[in-house]
Amino acid sequence: MIIAAYLFSFLIGFAAVNLTVRGFKSLSLPLHILLSLGLGIGICSLLTFFSFFIFGQYQRFVIIGLSTAALVLLVILNFRQSRKNQTAFLAASFSIKDITVWKIIGCGVWGVLFFGIHFLATQNPYGLWDAWALWNMKTKFLIFGGQHWTDVCQKLHWHTHPDYPLLMPFFHTWVYAIIEKQLTFIPFVFAVLLAMACGLLLYAGLSPFIHKAPAYFASLLLLGNPFYAFMSTAQYADILLAYYLLSGIITIVYFVREKNNHMGLLAGIFLGLMSFTKNEGIVMALLLFILTSIYLFIKNRTNAKKPVLFFTIGLLLTMSATILFKIFIAPANTDILPNLTAQNAHLINIDRFMIIKNGILQELFNRKWCFIWPFIFILIVLRLPKFFSKESAIFTFFFLGFIGILTIIYITTTTFDLVWWLKTSLARIYLYLLPSILFLCFYVHFKKETNS
Amino acid sequence: MNNNFKNFPWPKTRPTQFFVLALLAMIVFNIIVLQEEGRRITTYKKYLPHQIIGHQFAGLEEFTKNIEFIGYYTDISFEEGREGPKLFSHAQYSLAPTILELNSVKHDYILLVCKDEKNAWRVMQQIGAKPLRRNKFGYILARKEKP
Numbered sequence: 001m002i003i004a005a006y007l008f009s010f011l012i013g014f015a016a017v018n019l020t021v022r023g024f025k026s027l028s029l030p031l032h033i034l035l036s037l038g039l040g041i042g043i044c045s046l047l048t049f050f051s052f053f054i055f056g057q058y059q060r061f062v063i064i065g066l067s068t069a070a071l072v073l074l075v076i077l078n079f080r081q082s083r084k085n086q087t088a089f090l091a092a093s094f095s096i097k098d099i100t101v102w103k104i105i106g107c108g109v110w111g112v113l114f115f116g117i118h119f120l121a122t123q124n125p126y127g128l129w130d131a132w133a134l135w136n137m138k139t140k141f142l143i144f145g146g147q148h149w150t151d152v153c154q155k156l157h158w159h160t161h162p163d164y165p166l167l168m169p170f171f172h173t174w175v176y177a178i179i180e181k182q183l184t185f186i187p188f189v190f191a192v193l194l195a196m197a198c199g200l201l202l203y204a205g206l207s208p209f210i211h212k213a214p215a216y217f218a219s220l221l222l223l224g225n226p227f228y229a230f231m232s233t234a235q236y237a238d239i240l241l242a243y244y245l246l247s248g249i250i251t252i253v254y255f256v257r258e259k260n261n262h263m264g265l266l267a268g269i270f271l272g273l274m275s276f277t278k279n280e281g282i283v284m285a286l287l288l289f290i291l292t293s294i295y296l297f298i299k300n301r302t303n304a305k306k307p308v309l310f311f312t313i314g315l316l317l318t319m320s321a322t323i324l325f326k327i328f329i330a331p332a333n334t335d336i337l338p339n340l341t342a343q344n345a346h347l348i349n350i351d352r353f354m355i356i357k358n359g360i361l362q363e364l365f366n367r368k369w370c371f372i373w374p375f376i377f378i379l380i381v382l383r384l385p386k387f388f389s390k391e392s393a394i395f396t397f398f399f400l401g402f403i404g405i406l407t408i409i410y411i412t413t414t415t416f417d418l419v420w421w422l423k424t425s426l427a428r429i430y431l432y433l434l435p436s437i438l439f440l441c442f443y444v445h446f447k448k449e450t451n452s
Numbered sequence: 453m454n455n456n457f458k459n460f461p462w463p464k465t466r467p468t469q470f471f472v473l474a475l476l477a478m479i480v481f482n483i484i485v486l487q488e489e490g491r492r493i494t495t496y497k498k499y500l501p502h503q504i505i506g507h508q509f510a511g512l513e514e515f516t517k518n519i520e521f522i523g524y525y526t527d528i529s530f531e532e533g534r535e536g537p538k539l540f541s542h543a544q545y546s547l548a549p550t551i552l553e554l555n556s557v558k559h560d561y562i563l564l565v566c567k568d569e570k571n572a573w574r575v576m577q578q579i580g581a582k583p584l585r586r587n588k589f590g591y592i593l594a595r596k597e598k599p
Contacts, residue, residue, distance in 0.1 A: 116486050116490070119490060119493075120489070120490075120493075123493050126504070126505040129538075129541070132505045132541075132545050133541040133544070133545055136545070137544060137545045137548050140545075140548040140549055141548055141549045144548070144549045145548075145549035146549075148520055148549060149549075151520070151549070151551055155521075155551050156544075156551060157540075157544070157552070157554060159537070159541075160544075214475075217472075217475050217476075217479065220479050221475065221478060221479060221482070224479050224482035224483055224486065225482050226482060226485045226486040226489050229486065230489075370478070370481055370482050370485055371478070371481070372478070375474070375478055445471075
């Protein structure tokens with residue numbers, strides 16, 4: 001049954017991606033499939049959120065009805081557009097001749113890694129502490145809380161982060177609405193699926209721009225990393241954030257490189273979904289949006305308005321849920337924002353800065369990451385100037401900017417013990433940045449230049 | 453099906469060969485560590501099956517169904533060690549969507565999670581509550597008597 005639920009969600013995502021990128025020939029079928037998985041999860045979650053927002057509580061048949069209507073509508077729109085433009089129904093292309101022995105071997109190795117990831121996940125069927133005590137517990141409130149579901153944002157103990165956006169719990173609620181059982185199994189399947197899909201997305205996202213062999217090795221490097229496998233199956237929302245960040249970056253590369261406005265729309269949609277996943281997602285979405293728009297205006301001064309408009313529409317389409325949630329449901333953030341806005345905030349605090357610097361370095365060189373970060377560091381140093389050229393500059397400035405913002409938050413927030421906070425949060429930050437940083441490094445090192 | 457191995461992009465220049473070797477070394481190292489981790493887990497799982505979150509409070513949800521708030525009283529300090537927060541989180545997860553209000557005895561139902569059970573009985577006496585359910589861990593769900 002759970003497979004049927006995922007298939008339903010995937011079909012919604014597939015139809016939505018197909019409709020958005022119609023007429024864009026360069027999209028490969030694997031990339032189309034993997035983007036559809038993420039978009040399907042996002043759409044189903046947003047539909048569930050809107051059903052809660054309008055009807056005030058969990059209504060199984062409203063959720064199923066809305067999702068079915070969305071799928072039917074998307075399929076009709078796809079057919080209409082296909083007939084109108086006289087194009088093939090599927091935007092992505094695939095041929096049986098593309099299958100080679102190397103690809104079969106490659107898929108076999110991915111299969112072995114999938115069993116490794118699944119094995120690690122079975123050791124924590126409830127996920128790690130914050131997964132069950134925060135995300136999965138909130139899912140129980142959404143499903144069984146009736147009209148009191150908003151208690152997750154207003155009345156629960158502060159340690160449950162009442163202001164966090166709820167894309168993941170709403171998706172688990174959506175799956176529960178379809179299958180109505182196995183509540184602890186739903187987040188488990190979600191975590192294993194996304195942990196694997198993130199590695200595959202890294203390959204599918206890199207392979208149009210670089211040679212397939214290094215793209216494949218990049219995915220092996222990620223999926224074979226034991227700590228990545230452990231953390232990504234911990235049932236935290238960080239793996240979903242990693243997935244949306246990577247999807248957003250891949251679609252932005254298409255958007256700016258191939259000058260395809262429809263990919264800009266899709267990129268905006270992914271950034272909006274990221275903002276409904278975690279609070280960090282809001283910061284990352286806005287930062288990527290601003291940097292990409294600046295890049296477009298610098299590159300095409302006169303012709304940048306239309307692409308930026310598409311990008312903005314995409315962002316607003318999905319970010320609308322975050323805006324509604326933050327205005328009408330979520331409480332104000334009491335840990336970080338008051339400290340940042342306080343007039344006496346101590347931005348220059350050398351002691352705290354040194355603790356943060358040491359924490360970051362210790363995590364970078366921690367053996368649990370199997371030296372993937374020093375490896376990335378070498379990749380960056382080897383071609384440092386290339387990281388600041390063309391579209392790569394967007395992402396380099398994005399990572400630098402995001403690290404800068406995080407550092408300011410760490411320095412100014414005094415609600416938590418800094419050492420404890422760094423210890424508990426840095427590994428998660430590294431987790432959601434890792435797939436995208438690997439993407440950037442391999443992209444910079446191996447990218448094929450276009451004539452344009 | 454194309455199985456021409458000659459088409460495979462073997463690295464040609466020295467720096468590329470070095471890079472591919474380093475990459476392969478990383479991947480092999482990852483797989484070795486993953487295997488070690490798997491072996492370690494299999495060994496200890498023989499003796500310790502996985503933890504069921506909230507098992508200490510299993511069954512209490514039948515009594516708290518449809519109640520929005522209950523009090524949670526504990527004599528375990530939250531400042532020393534993880535035991536206090538862990539039990540509170542387990543109870544909250546287990547009894548959701550009922551909200552547990554930490555160290556509050558103002559509600560009709562109170563969950564008493566005490567290291568020393570005498571403390572729980574003393575609190576019940578003070579607030580005029582009677583035990584509704586006591587489990588094998590000594591945790592008590594009490595209800596205040598109507599005046």
